[in-house]
Amino acid sequence: MSAEPPVVPSAVVPPVESKRGKLAQFNALTKPRVIQLIVFCAVIGMVLAVPGVPRWQEVQTMLVASLGIWLVAGAAAAFNCLVEKGIDAKMRRTAWRPTAQGELSDTQTGLFSAALCAVGSWLLYVYVNPLTMWLTFATFVGYAVIYTVILKPLTPQNIVIGGASGAMPPVLGWAAMTGEVSPEALILFLIIFLWTPPHFWALALYRVEDYRKSGLPMLPVTHGNAFTRLQILLYTFVLFAACLMPFAYGMSSWIYLIAAVVLSLGFCYYGVMLWRNYSDALARKTFRFSLIHLSVLFAALLVDHYIL
Numbered sequence: 001m002s003a004e005p006p007v008v009p010s011a012v013v014p015p016v017e018s019k020r021g022k023l024a025q026f027n028a029l030t031k032p033r034v035i036q037l038i039v040f041c042a043v044i045g046m047v048l049a050v051p052g053v054p055r056w057q058e059v060q061t062m063l064v065a066s067l068g069i070w071l072v073a074g075a076a077a078a079f080n081c082l083v084e085k086g087i088d089a090k091m092r093r094t095a096w097r098p099t100a101q102g103e104l105s106d107t108q109t110g111l112f113s114a115a116l117c118a119v120g121s122w123l124l125y126v127y128v129n130p131l132t133m134w135l136t137f138a139t140f141v142g143y144a145v146i147y148t149v150i151l152k153p154l155t156p157q158n159i160v161i162g163g164a165s166g167a168m169p170p171v172l173g174w175a176a177m178t179g180e181v182s183p184e185a186l187i188l189f190l191i192i193f194l195w196t197p198p199h200f201w202a203l204a205l206y207r208v209e210d211y212r213k214s215g216l217p218m219l220p221v222t223h224g225n226a227f228t229r230l231q232i233l234l235y236t237f238v239l240f241a242a243c244l245m246p247f248a249y250g251m252s253s254w255i256y257l258i259a260a261v262v263l264s265l266g267f268c269y270y271g272v273m274l275w276r277n278y279s280d281a282l283a284r285k286t287f288r289f290s291l292i293h294l295s296v297l298f299a300a301l302l303v304d305h306y307i308l
Helices: 022-029 032-049 056-083 106-127 130-151 158-166 169-178 183-206 208-214 219-223 225-243 245-249 254-276 280-307
Strands: none
Touching (some): 022 106, 032 169, 032 183, 056 130, 056 169, 130 158, 183 219, 183 225, 183 254, 183 280, 208 219, 219 225, 225 245, 225 254, 245 254
């Protein structure tokens, strides 16, 4: 009879052997998939702020602004990895990160974050405008410090309050092209702000044991599965109303309206199903659909802007 396998303590996820080079490790710190969505939403804000087809000079501004926002957002992600390396090591979803694996030191990660933030802020200040730089830097502080260091370990409403930082990309994009923050930009902000809680709480539902081991007061840990599902459902209803605002305000026409109604009905459907009959598989589907919801919604705004 073969020997029993060693018991691994449940509080810590065993390290995964990595063959990543240094470049890949630093790239992983920036959370590339998250940054792609951030820059995409910022670009939507830029495009919607410009009537008609952008001129070459405006395209150049968009490219530089996108790079600057990407760099600062990457800096915030790297700083998040640095602060939460101990928590990340306990969670299977994040145990692969270079800081959690010990592949990169605190000094390397800190200097990398500072360099990205400095270069990105410089690009935005010099080649875009000071307002965009300050708003982007404020977003960095909001996510890396206020959310990561203060709110996330303190309150189960961390996602709700901290969601303000994650909702800033279209505002940054709008400011980059116009030098101001308009009601249209704030409507886009509101949509992402209301989208964030049901998106992350769906993830937290099927990752609840990870969050419990980490010690973070996520809503499913502090208030239970049923309460979290109800909150997701209520947020999808409120989000539905917010998604109609671009049409009601005159930012878009029927192309966007149709997409918004279909996508929002889909999100509400997942919210209802999750509330009535929970399963981890359904929570995963809800989380994945939330990504589709936001991406396609903003893509519909883009199509609508150029077609009509």
